[in-house]
Amino acid sequence: xxxxxxxxxxxxxxxxxxxxxxxxxxxxxxxxxxxxxxxxxxxxxxxxxxxxxxxxxxxxxxxxxxxxxxxxxxxxxxxxxxxxxxxxxxxxxxxxxxxxxxxxxxxxxxxxxxxxxxxxxxxxxxxxxxxxxxxxxxxxxxxxxxxxxxxxxxxxxxxxxxxxxxxxxxxxxxxxxxxxxxxxxxxxxxxxxxxxxxxxxxxxxxxxxxxxxxxxxxxxxxxxxxxxxxxxxxxxxxxxxxxxxxxxxxxxxxxxxxxxxxxxxxxxxxxxxxxxxxxxxxxxxxxxxxxxxxxxxxxxxxxxxxxxxxxxxxxxxxxxxxxxxxxxxxxxxxxxxxxxxxxxxxxxxxxxxxxxxxxxxxxxxxxxxxxxxxxxxxxxxxxxxxxxxxxxxxxxxxxxxxxxxxxxxxxxxxxxxxxxxxxxxxxxxxxxxxxxxxxxxxxxxxxxxxxxxxxxxxxxxxxxxxxxxxxxxx
Ligand SMILES: NC(=O)c1ccc[n+]([C@@H]2O[C@H](COP(=O)([O-])OP(=O)(O)OC[C@H]3O[C@@H](n4cnc5c(N)ncnc54)[C@H](OP(=O)(O)O)[C@@H]3O)[C@@H](O)[C@H]2O)c1
Numbered sequence: 001x002x003x004x005x006x007x008x009x010x011x012x013x014x015x016x017x018x019x020x021x022x023x024x025x026x027x028x029x030x031x032x033x034x035x036x037x038x039x040x041x042x043x044x045x046x047x048x049x050x051x052x053x054x055x056x057x058x059x060x061x062x063x064x065x066x067x068x069x070x071x072x073x074x075x076x077x078x079x080x081x082x083x084x085x086x087x088x089x090x091x092x093x094x095x096x097x098x099x100x101x102x103x104x105x106x107x108x109x110x111x112x113x114x115x116x117x118x119x120x121x122x123x124x125x126x127x128x129x130x131x132x133x134x135x136x137x138x139x140x141x142x143x144x145x146x147x148x149x150x151x152x153x154x155x156x157x158x159x160x161x162x163x164x165x166x167x168x169x170x171x172x173x174x175x176x177x178x179x180x181x182x183x184x185x186x187x188x189x190x191x192x193x194x195x196x197x198x199x200x201x202x203x204x205x206x207x208x209x210x211x212x213x214x215x216x217x218x219x220x221x222x223x224x225x226x227x228x229x230x231x232x233x234x235x236x237x238x239x240x241x242x243x244x245x246x247x248x249x250x251x252x253x254x255x256x257x258x259x260x261x262x263x264x265x266x267x268x269x270x271x272x273x274x275x276x277x278x279x280x281x282x283x284x285x286x287x288x289x290x291x292x293x294x295x296x297x298x299x300x301x302x303x304x305x306x307x308x309x310x311x312x313x314x315x316x317x318x319x320x321x322x323x324x325x326x327x328x329x330x331x332x333x334x335x336x337x338x339x340x341x342x343x344x345x346x347x348x349x350x351x352x353x354x355x356x357x358x359x360x361x362x363x364x365x366x367x368x369x370x371x372x373x374x375x376x377x378x379x380x381x382x383x384x385x386x387x388x389x390x391x392x393x394x395x396x397x398x399x400x401x402x403x404x405x406x407x408x409x410x411x412x413x414x415x416x417x418x419x420x421x422x423x424x425x426x427x428x429x430x431x432x433x434x435x436x437x438x439x440x441x442x443x444x445x446x447x448x449x450x451x452x453x454x455x456x457x458x459x460x461x462x463x464x465x466x467x468x469x470x471x472x473x474x
Contacts, residue, residue, distance in 0.1 A: 001026045001194060002065055004101075006053070006092075007072030009037040009391055011152060012107060012186065014304035016070065019187050021046070026194065031062045034314045036401070037391035053088040056095055063099040068194055071106040071131060074124070076258070077312055082123045089130035096137050103138045105193045106131050107186065110145035110179070110205055110267050118261035132201045140193045141203045142186075145267035146216070148289040149183025150296035151305030151383065153251065153259070159294075160249040160379070162220045167229045171236040171263070174214040178267040179207025182289030188281050189274065196277060205269035208283040213263065216286060223290045246374060250381070251306075253374035302383050307393035313411055318400050322421055325436035327448045329455050331463045335470070336429040342470040343431055344405045345386075347424040350466075351395045352382030357465035359458045363395070366414070370396055375415035397422065417444035424466070433463045 003026045007013035020028050021043065029047045032038060038048065051058025053073060063069060071092055075084035096104055109124035111117060117125075132139040146154040161168060189206055196202070211219070214230050221228035236244075238260050245256035274281070284292070296302055335343050350356065356363040367378025378395045382388070388408070392399045397410035405426065412420035418439035425432045435455065439445045 002029065002067050003027065003194065004029045004031055004062055004066045004069040005072070006031045006070060008032055009034075010072060010309045011304045011306050012147075012183070012190075013070075013072045014039075014308060015149075015183060016072070016187055016190055018303060019191055023191065023194075029062060029066065031059070033310060034391075037310060037314075037389075039389055053091050054084075056091055059091060059095045060099065063095050063101055066096075066099060066101050068103045068105060069096055069101050070190065071104050071127075074127070076120065076255075077309065082119065082126070085123050085127050086130060089127045093131055093134055093137060097134055101137055103140060103193075103196075104131050105140045105142070105190060107142050107144060107190060109262075110143040110207065110269065111262075111265055112270065114265065116264040118258060118265070120258040121262055121265070128203070132203075135201075138199055139201050140196060141201070142189050142193065143203065143205045143269075144181050144186055145178050145207060146180035147183050147186055148180050148286065148293055150293040150302045151308075152183060152293075153255065153306040154180070155290070155293050156306060157245060157249045157251060157256075157259070158216055158220050159224070161245075162217050162224060162226060162228055164248050165228075166226075167231065168217070169231050169233050169236070170214070171238075171241045171260070172232045172234050173260075173263040174217070174230060174232050175212050176263055176266055177210050177212055178216075179210050179269055180216065180286050180289065181207045182284050182292060184289075184292065185281065185283040189278060192278055192281065198277070202273060202277065203271065204273040204277060205271050206274045206283070207267075207269045208285055208289070210268060211286055219287050220290050223287060223294060247371055250377070250379040252376045300384050300386075305383050305393070307380050308391060310391055311393075311398055311413060313391070313398050313400055316411075316419075318409065318411065318421065321419060321438060322423075322436050325419075325421070325438045326445075327437040327439065329435040329459050330432065331434075331459055332430045332432045333463055333467055334429060335426065335431050335467065338467070338470050339474055340405050340426050342473040343426060343466065344408075345473070346466045346470040347408055347431075347433075348388055348402075349386055349469075350462075351397070353385055354382075356458075356462070358461045362454060362458060367396060370414040373415050376413050417441070417447050431463065431467065433459065433466070435459060 008017040008030045009032055031049045033052050035050055049062035075081040078084055108128045109121045111121045128141040148155045241260045242257040246253040371377035376396050380393045382394050383392055388399050390399050396414035398413050400411045401409035408424045410422045421436040423434045437448050
């Protein structure tokens with residue numbers, strides 16, 4: 001069976017890829033927007049195609065001879081995501097038909113269309129409808145609501161709110177019912193979809209027991225050993241609630257708003273096809289899924305996170321833009337007495353729980369300011385305390401480049417009047433640390449000038465601390 005996996009740099013796709021790589025029945029191909037974002041453990045025999053769903057020629061190349069294709073894509077990072085998602089799905093279906101693909105497996109959102117349905121869910125439903133609109137290609141459309149797994153958006157929101165707020169005032173929609181599902185079960189349904197014998201289009205709704213969001217937060221509190229009190233208030237609007245989520249969880253305002261808008265509608269399975277077509281899959285309970293997620297985090301075993309998609313970093317030519325940067329703060333230190341590997345590991349472990357050395361409080365303050373103005377803030381942390389891969393988010397940065405024992409390049413995703421990068425490079429027995437800034441207009445310039453005194457302390461301390469840490473390892 002020749003199988004093409006799209007979205008393999010995203011939250012679900014990264015996990016499914018790991019599972020499919022172990023499946024001996026299939027010959028796996030990957031379709032990614034940038035090969036660099038794939039983890040290093042991809043076996044050589046796996047064909048990797050670069051392109052996006054708007055490039056029909058590249059898509060054709062990737063879908064050639066494919067039997068089954070996974071569609072795990074959405075364009076939520078873009079303002080016009082509805083249009084992009086419709087065009088993307090239509091392109092995929094058209095080329096799949098041309099290449100005589102037998103089946104598309106799509107994972108979409110769960111819910112029904114009514115006056116309260118969020119724009120985001122409507123777009124996910126439309127994607128499923130487009131993919132299922134041609135009888136020449138079968139589409140297995142799996143629909144999931146709240147997915148619980150280490151690093152999933154829903155889990156991170158519930159965990160952060162539960163951990164941080166002993167007493168929560170919540171919108172009245174905490175009484176809305178949903179049927180969450182563990183990410184490990186989602187992956188089982190996705191993988192087993194390869195073996196379905198049915199030839200017609202299928203819609204398969206998946207979920208464990210029915211719970212309100214209030215139940216989920218109380219149960220999460222229990223799993224974390226915390227007693228929590230929720231006070232639903234009728235007057236909390238979508239905007240106020242989204243701002244609240246933005247402040248107390250790692251999600252930025254736009255994501256919070258899309259999710260809160262979705263809370264108004266029930267997210268309940270509409271058919272019993274999961275049992276009918278996958279009788280051997282018995283989804284774990286919500287409580288169990290929370291325990292699994294918490295353990296993965298404790299054991300530093302998080303495979304993917306909600307921030308994994310590229311967040312449009314590949315839309316930029318970083319090399320050129322860095323060369324054009326107007327402001328540069330460059331510091332260098334001799335490291336001839338140190339092991340390169342230790343210096344590399346030292347800057348690779350920066351941020352997240354490990355912090356930003358002596359001026360960590362200033363980074364935290366910058367993170368709070370970013371949150372207050374609707375940005376991503378510092379709470380995204382890092383996926384693993386030691387390992388980084390291209391595409392990982394690191395506090396308010398995104399990893400754009402890593403070269404073993406040579407270089408780490410971070411691109412700033414905080415709200416900032418311009419574009420900024422932070423680079424650590426080992427060259428000619430020196431550690432070179434550079435902050436690059438390309439300002440937008442006068443305000444961008446004022447921003448940089450006003451930070452010069454702080455930068456002096458922060459960046460001097462940073463390079464010195466990196467060296468000190470490496471020296472301790474030597
Ligand atoms: N995660 C959840 O909690 C959840 C819940 C219910 C349903 N789902 C469904 O599961 C599916 C996957 O979601 P996810 O959470 O894994 O998403 P995600 O983490 O945001 O990943 C999206 C993936 O799609 C790729 N992509 C986006 N636009 C593309 C394009 N035009 N061409 C090629 N690749 C493109 C991204 O590549 P880059 O890395 O290059 O950006 C990334 O690999 C979606 O259909 C979603 O509705 C997810």
